[in-house]
Structure formats: structure tokens, C-alpha cells
Amino acid sequence: MSVIDLGGRVETWTRALVRPAHVHVVNLEGPTSDVPDWAEVDHGDACRLPAHIAARRYDLVFSNSVVEHVGGYERRLRFAESVHALADRHWVQTPYRYFPVEPHWLAPGMQFLPLRARVALARRWPLQHTVAASREDAVAEVLWTELLDYTQMRHLFPRSRIRTERLAGLPKSLIAVAG
Known part of the structure; x- marks a missing residue:
């Protein structure tokens, strides 16, 4: 499986119990460690991907706690468009706006x-x-930092299942899943 991680870090994947065959990390920050041979890292904006990345297709788009940091409604729309264009499958997580503790x-x-x-x-x-x-x-x-609610996630990812991660029975995070 080939995965593109929008806004992530290679370290996340080096610590994972299961790792895809290839991971492509795109982030506004550069790599913070050595990049293993099964990964690649590009400096890029997930809301306006460079042409050499936007032209590729992946098995899965992964993004963990990024969409709430891209900078406003228009950029969240561009982010979602990138997710939909890069793969048929995605897993996009964001903290839930109405969880009683602000997670950042x-x-x-x-x-x-x-x-x-x-x-x-x-x-x-x-x-x-x-x-x-x-x-x-x-x-x-x-x-x-603009936390999202269920309606916003549904709007950005209309064909996705919106899953809820709970803590002590309360919705803590929302995850848009497709594929």
C-alpha cells in the first residue's frame, strides 16, 4: 500500500506497529530525522499541492489533526479537495470542537x-x-487553530463515513473515512 500523509511526520510511521510499503509525507516543515528508504518527504502545502505531488495517486490519504490548522474555511475546502484527488480511500482525523477540553x-x-x-x-x-x-x-x-464540528466535517467529506472517537463516552475526535 502507498500512503500519503498530509501534515504528518516520518517519526509517526517509524513507531507504527504496522507500516505501509511506501509513505509519502507532505508537510510545511522539513523532516526532523533521517528518512528511511520506504518513505519520502516533501515540503508542501496540502491546500495547494505542488504539481509533482498533485499528479500522483495513492492507495490512502492519511491526515491526523491537521485540517483544523490549515487556515480558514477556503483552505479547509482546498485541503479536502486534495484529499479527494489523491486517493479513493482516506482517513482524516480532527479533534471535535465540542469536546470539553481544548486538545492543543x-x-x-x-x-x-x-x-x-x-x-x-x-x-x-x-x-x-x-x-x-x-x-x-x-x-x-x-x-x-479552528476546531471543527460534525456538520463541517460532513460538508468537507460528503461521501465519507464520519466516525466518532470517544473518551469517557464523550465525542473527542471526528474521523472522515472513505474506502
Whole structure:
């Protein structure tokens, strides 16, 4: 099986218990480690794929927690178009907007606060992955993170099954699955 991972990292696949024959990772960031012979990495925007990638076909498009970071409705549409064009099968996961804990900052209800309050929380919250270096960085990080709900996923992936990943019985993530 050949897999294209939009927004992922090779490290995810080196740690996987089962690995496809070939993995092509496309990310705005460069590789953070050596690239094994069964993988390739390209610098690219999943919403506007370079022609040499867009022309290829894969067995599966995989994307884990990326669509909420592509930058607004129009870019989410372009992302979904890329997913549909690259393969007949896909697995696209995103955190669920209405889960009570915002997963990027691990802050209860943060996604429901006004922008100013989210930025203030992003600058001070002790459980976040990376602390913003400045207020401007915090604004950018908060604006760059737009959690999706079921209706948005259904709109982006109309022919997919939308699966729900649950934690303690509550919907935690949505996964668009096709094929």
C-alpha cells in the first residue's frame, strides 16, 4: 500500500506497529530525522499541492489533526479537495470542537472563549505543548487553530463515513473515512 500523509511526520510511521510499503509525507516543515528508504518527504502545502505531488495517486490519504490548522474555511475546502484527488480511500482525523477540553492547550472550554481570552490563556496556561514567545505568536497560534464540528466535517467529506472517537463516552475526535 502507498500512503500519503498530509501534515504528518516520518517519526509517526517509524513507531507504527504496522507500516505501509511506501509513505509519502507532505508537510510545511522539513523532516526532523533521517528518512528511511520506504518513505519520502516533501515540503508542501496540502491546500495547494505542488504539481509533482498533485499528479500522483495513492492507495490512502492519511491526515491526523491537521485540517483544523490549515487556515480558514477556503483552505479547509482546498485541503479536502486534495484529499479527494489523491486517493479513493482516506482517513482524516480532527479533534471535535465540542469536546470539553481544548486538545492543543489541554484547557477546559478554551475553544468557546472570546479571542482575547484565548490569547491570554495561551500565554499562561501551564499544560500547553509549546508556550508562545510573544503576544503576537499567541494570537497567531490561537487563530491558526479552528476546531471543527460534525456538520463541517460532513460538508468537507460528503461521501465519507464520519466516525466518532470517544473518551469517557464523550465525542473527542471526528474521523472522515472513505474506502
